[in-house]
Amino acid sequence: MEYNIDLQIDKQSLIETKSFLIKIGNKESNWLGDVSIHHQATDKFRLLEAVLLDHRLNVVRKIKAKDVYTKNADSRSTFFDDHLEDKFSLRHNQFPYYIKYSYRIIKRDFLFLAYWIPQYYSNVSTISSSLSLTRPMDYEIHLDSIGEFTYSSTRAAGLITEKWSIKQPKKIGKADFSPPATESLQQISIVPSDINYGVKGSHASWEDFGEWVANLNSGLDLLPEEEIATLKKKFGHIEDQDTLIKKLYHHLQDNTRYINVSLDIGGMKPHPAEYVLINKYGDCKALTIYMKALLNAFGIPSFYTLVESGSNPKSIRENFPSQQFDHVILCVPTKSDTIWLENTVSYLPYNYLGSFTQNRKALLVNKGGSQLVKTPALTHTDVHQTNTYHLTFEGDRLTGTLYSKLKGEDYEKIAYVETNLSSQEKKKYCHKYFNNQGFELIDLTIHQNSRSLPEVELTAQIDLPKHLRQVGPLRIISLPASTMPASEVFKDRTRPVRLMMPIDAHDKVIIDSSQNWTWKLPENFSLISEFGTYQITYELVNNSPVINRRISLGSRDIPIENTAELYTFLLEIETYESSAPIIPTH
Template sequence: MRKNSSFLSITIFLIGYLFCHLTLSAQSRNDNSAEVLTYDKKIEIEGKKLSVWVEISIQINNHDGQHMTQVAIPFSASNKIKDLSASIINASGNEVKKLKKRDAVDVSSISGYSLYEDDFNKVFELSYNQYPYVLKYSYSISYNGFLSIDEWTPVIALNTNTKKASLTLTTPTDFQLSIKEQNINQAIKNTEGGKVIYKWTGNYTAESIKKEVFSPPIHELIPKVSIVPLNFEYGPSGSFQSWQSYGEWLNQLSYGLHDLPESEKQVVKNLTQDLPDIESKANVLYHYLQDNIRYTNVAIGIGGMLPYPASYVAQNRYGDCKALTNYMQALLAEAGIEAFCTDVYADKVPIDIDTNFPSQQFNHVILAIPTKTDTLWLETTSNINPFGYLGTFTQNRKALLVNSSQSKIIQIPAMTNVETRRDTRIDISIQAKNKIQAQVNSKFRGDDFETLLYYMKSESKSEIDRFAKSKLPYQQSPSTITKINQETRDSQEIIVEAEMNLSDYGQQFGEAKVLNLPRLDFPKIERPTERKSPLFFPYPIHYKDEFEITIDESIKVTLSNGNDNIDSIFGSFSVTSEKINNKIILTREFIIKSGRYKPEDYTDFFEFISSINESRAKTLITLK
């Protein structure tokens, strides 16, 4: 993956709380077991050198706060930590313990999917057994060459208050920079002794950010300051004056890296020489990539931004997203097909790229192939993705298409309702009130498809079945999965078939048995009085269920509320039905549109979902 702009920031990492990777699933309640008293960071730029000093004081109030004494400070092999010191101050204000040099160790920060990284953490733990006490520590670090100045936030951990924090930046008077301030006061700016001094102050209350369903990514909610130089020398000289200029710099990084060995050129020729068009040639080369090259992270060289040459990937048969995209681009070029690397922020819940702030806001690279009528998109890191499928990980967001002086921000197409729809047909046979069987056929698409496809390639049969059953109706009833099938490797749906015993489903009222429709696959949502965050649906949620219920002639059947329709700005819900003798044919459809909504819209959303739940509860099949 492409490293984010924070890779040059001296962000504080407390083990388990890498703030630059915080998600809404992280715990956000304030348990008062610890609090950050002060967090001060100073940055000074002199020529090509960037120097950073950090001081932090954390008060530990009880045993539950001890995790905050486990500290990991990131650095790289070429930019090492200096002047590290740490001490414990007891409740009386006395220093009772100091960090010994041998107790701070360097640990490689290689992640589980990495082969090699140039990054490390300086790790130590310094604690005390009498509460409350304060852990104080400080350090400095310098960089010769930088692409980012800082991405700073007063948030150290989501569930821990920060009482007082500051960022001070000192630059030469002629140094040009670009600043983005989010949920924080503007900097105070002064000029002293031929230097410009910017200062931001802030704090953080853990209760201000709450874990809520369908919320934007945490990066959009926390207070944050992002700072980049307008012009930089990081490898080649570059500029953040515009997206075009940044794209030109990225283009320079990959210049001359399409050096395919002759053996690979021959492979391309053999695979494509008899194929008629761009799509068929790109398809066969994509499958060749998937079948022969594996993804692994290799984060070294110019801050992890530099792709490995196509020859390296061809020889070693692995690479990261930059290397694999560059390699695939080289294969296509050999076949006479033009393609462009495209930088994107990849996540199912994507960050909204600020197009007015040219900078390194991306974490991934994909490939765009223009055709006569459309654009093909290739995710080169996946060996299971269908050809041309991006999915929830990269759809519907801004991205930077890298094309030298014509580089520009583009919009990646959004997945449609049809592309995310789960179609389920349920054939139910009621032979007696306590003898009910069902045959289920469901087509998984979108997020469900991606998850099930991953399980099919990497998990045991029991885990595959467990996930599939969790997405089918009547989840609490006994069932057996009879089929899971992706028709071809490029099919964008998986068919799941199951047999179910629904004999115990429903409620008995005297001699009558009442069946309602199964619950929708939708999480419980907060009441309006409890909600704080905006609503965010990155892609549509779409379910269509078709029931054909055949009832034995000896059973009298009635259907109530068999037709309903609810429309909203958020989506729609409908039920249609017809009863023919002792057969009921019923169709239910539920759609949530993709989009962002303000917190003040949440009450209307809650009422929309509540009305759907009420409608479902009223749709009843009564057997007598």
Template sequence: MNKIIKNIYICVVTFISLKICTMRNIAVLFVIFQSLTCLSQSSSSEIINRTSHFIFNSNGMVQIDTVLMQINDRNADTEIIIPYSKGDKISVDIVRLEDQDGNIIRKLKKNEIKDRSFISAVSLYEDDFVKYFDLKHDKFPYRIFYVSWIHYAKSLNIVDIDHARSKTPVHSSTLIVEVPIKDSIRYKYENVESPKTAVQNRFRKYIWKYGYIPPSSADIYRLDKDLKAPSIHIVPLHFKYGEAGSFESWKSFGNWIFRLNKNKDKLPAEECQRIDNLLRNTHSQKQKVEILYRYLQDYTRYINVSIKLGGLQTYPASYVCNNKYGDCKALTNYLQSMLKYAGIPSYYTLIEAGTKISELDVNFPSQAFNHVILTVPLEEDTVFLECTDKNIPFGYIGTFIQGRKALLVDENDSRLIPIPALQPDDVLCSRTIEVKTDIQQIHLSEVQKGHKYEFFNYAAKELGKDRVDNIIRSQIFSGKAELIDYELNSNNRQSPEISLTARFKAENIYKEYGKNIILSPFPMDFKDFETPDQRTTGVQINYPEFYQDTIIYEIPDKEIIKIPEKVFVETDFGKYEISFDLKNHTLVCYKTFLLYPGKYPIERYDEFFRFIQTMKNNELKNIHIEIL
């Protein structure tokens, strides 16, 4: 699964687990300054000086990079990775190791610069590669200097830089872009000064200079705009990439995608016969769509195949029929082709997938997507179908596509559409915990939805039992109780929830002091946020988080006469409630926590933190009751 997106620092494993396929890959020509260094740099390394020079014309584009970076300690990842695609011409002309004063320690030989597939372990076949080399030294700090040169035969985006997720300090960076005067470009930039421009030899030259020191720690749920990170995005107004296209509008770009993938919907005769058999005696359009979606899930598998036009042009439907696999583009096109044969219209839809919602600039058409889904308008509803996951229910809108804009591709009327946002009931995670003090056991029954459903559903279907056992032991009542047994049950793709029942052995569930009993709490598992004095950004909550607990403490032979007071807190950020009830010799604790989605500026972080801490403090409190 090749995952080249606009920030190379995003962890590849995260995207593999989300099953997001390549859209913005090397073949689509993006340029990321961070990709010129390591995949996982930290403050253990820093860019002293970097110049990236792009010369764009009708024959493609040349990129020349001159980089001087400093390695400060042995914790730095010193492997340098330069991505490219099949058909690109690439060379690394100068590589040397220097001391801090610029004295050359050694030069790298040509045979020490190697090639490999970008992520060969998870792709059947791919045309995306990296040049890589490593320069280690035992005296710190030291510096690495190199010059690389790439000629791209085709180009779509010219430059796509965003330092919002970068961890590497950049002291001085220069971006030079040269474009023929006759060619129009569009660009936007943030947290960078306006470019200097000049005209020379029928080219218009743009020069940006900037530096950036990222924060020392990454705030949880951070609001990226508060980082003031430099970003520069440049696209040609018109381009020739397989088909002539334009970034004049989202409509023109989507229409180009349609033309690029036109006539790839032909199905073999035997496949058409299978569809006829599957849909025989079915009259409801929605039922027909679901039957074909289940057929896709059951008889194909997801795998990245990135060839030629790679991230944007799909493989034909017949390819998936014959091979029973495909990437997100191919699987989506295959389902669309089956629906077309059945007389049901549907639309190939581009989306920027990920659990964190990236704001799509509606005023800047560009190749801003990394994934494809299928939109199916029906009389009673519009269904959005994720075609790469074999285990999710029909029409499930997961955390990785919800609540954002997407580009619906239509022949003559491509347009941005909103993908529905998850509502609180869609993500409700509920637990019933029975605490049996007489036999020192805890019986748990819980139903997970939302991101926890996605996690446990993946674990139940894709991971071995030993790994699932470790997850249950480490994530539930860790350090409080010993797991006896458990059962994890999905709903066989009928509904987006998964249930867990488990038994635990627990000692010291409660302590008795005269007429007082102290019961251990079972806190909701929620993240720890930075204190206001440590926080550097606002908060972005991408979807609601909703938890409900019912905890039943059975205390035989004790008559309870006093229970804790109710707590209720409601704010702009969410609400929290805990209350208690008596039923014979049983204390029942009811808890609810709802966190609203939203973006909250740093000026409101103090309020947000107080709300979260109120919840966490009450969750961690021991429960005090009085008995006769």
């Protein structure tokens, strides 16, 4: 494909023209003929051209206005959304063929001039791509780039036109346990030096950008006096500040729900606290502003904090102050600690960020003193899981009870399932969860002791048909798999490794039998490396095998040249486990 962007600054508007020429060579690539174009309702959008071409580039069909379907863009959990999607199809049944289309969007409100990644589709080769920007000579910009490009510029009539182009940009495929590809793909990002978006501001520094956010949010974190009086009547007797913050957070969780609301200034400006008070819902921005207002009612300062969410987020480009975030949390400094509040879910405990926002840079917005900070990282203690198996071995069947105490990401998933899914969906999820571990689930009980503890307990009745096999006259029992990642993932890596969270677990397996078996147990084994540890011990207690296995893997970034050592460490564990059977004999 060929992919080009032309940008022009005209007074305070950004005119963006994009053009595409795509070759579709076979039926498997026919999906490329279905085109979706996203833009905001406040933008002026125009489809300039959309044609289907045969293999000789002769026009077969042109898209007409009646062929274009416009709808609200799909967004998970969206209730209101001012983003539109224009869709049309240029599919053909004779290969190869080409599609060619271009469109123009005129924007009045914008933070980015360009976020250009020449490799448009991860799985489709780009032959050539270009970005050009025409602006007045006194219109200043900030630019950040990854990779090398062919560059040219011209000046005429008070304007400067800059152009970056590239042929056959590199493709980077997805890889497990790797940083997002967008951290490595060739790209150019451009922002205006001065912000004129809602309120005036600057991209000169993170402090300046945070000041713009603070001014955009000014006056939104206030509640009506009658509501403040109600809150003080309900919570005013609480003297301990930490207890009061927790009670107010539970008040938020129990009385609001998350819905994505992307209206007003492109979704950057929150709805005011009173909006959430009235409607009982909001997006991450509005709910955080509401929580901030609850604290304000009691004179407790807090800080609106922008963060990139997800269990594997792209790293913030610290030398390029700009809007690089998709989520908001609240930071509450206290005399004894710094409290972090995730305001969009009801099932996570107080002062728990979890896998969604832990261990990454964020922008703490503080009028007159905004700065990049790092959110707390989940520790080995925070993710430590225990699994106790009481198994019964009877002839050709291995069955039993599993008692698990889950923390970290597994806890978060189960807590979400318990809170948000229907009974049928829960059942389907739980069966899949145990099947992935090689178990057949018979019965399951889920228990959470306290809303303040980031842990959940499972009691499962399970069959383990994959863990008992007959080899000649012998029956061989293999242990349930550990939570260490598979070594194969790290073999011959072409991408660096990122382990965002540690892994830490203690598995205890007790095998009972009503028959008088003689047990052949493997030797104890331990392995220590810079990446983590593995230790397993075996003993007989009243003629029942008792196995204790402890594993630990640290969170870190690992460059490509060191990934072979991680692979070797994990492979050595797998090799041991595959050659350490538990054998009962008479």
